[in-house]
Amino acid sequence: MNVSIASVHPLEVDPPTTDGGGGAGGEGGNNEVPTMRMKDLQGMPGTLGGLVLRICQFAFAVVGLCIMATTSDFPSVTAFCYLVAATGLQSLWSLLLAIIDIYALLVMRSLQNSRVVTLFTIGDAITSTLTFAAACASAGITVLIDNDLNSCAQNHCAQFETSAAMAFICWFTAVPSFLLNFWSLASR
Secondary structure (H helix, E strand, O other): OOEOOOOOOOOOOOOOOOOOOOOOOOOOOOOOOOOOEOOOOEOEOOOHHHHHHHHHHHHHHHHHHHHHHOOOOHHHOHHHHHHHHHHHHHHHHHHHHHHHHHHHHHOOOOOOOHHHHHHHHHHHHHHHHHHHHHHHHHHHHHHHHHHHOOOOOOOOHHHHHHHHHHHHHHHHHHHHHHHHHHHHHHOO
């Protein structure tokens, strides 16, 4: 929840107004309790923790993308093409949000606007789901090539495994971003 009760964190509040008669027949004053925002959690948009998560997502996605793209036979397998597309999208999304986080930190602005957090949450959900699915598909094909077909001598199994591992690590760093954004939306 992003608000706290005034008794926990006292605020300067104007005294309640009365109808002037002091008797028992008026409104009696202001019954609303003033609220305030709680401190942003690290990992949310516009925080240093959020920037670190975005940079990690970007780095792991780019490393996985580069490793897979440097192999000569990745276009022959659909799952590997899907991994390249998903990590490419994840790297672009993470880079864009890292730039936005850097801007927010430099100008000391909060990114806790409901529309902004909704956009970040939906984008994180889509990109992390695509990255996880691509990593699973690529890992499955790599296991098929290595264990079932025993043809790793003719293929780049080490590169395929490394690229799938980088995609999984990228997904592991994308999930906290999504969960914190989602939690921030749910607590409004």
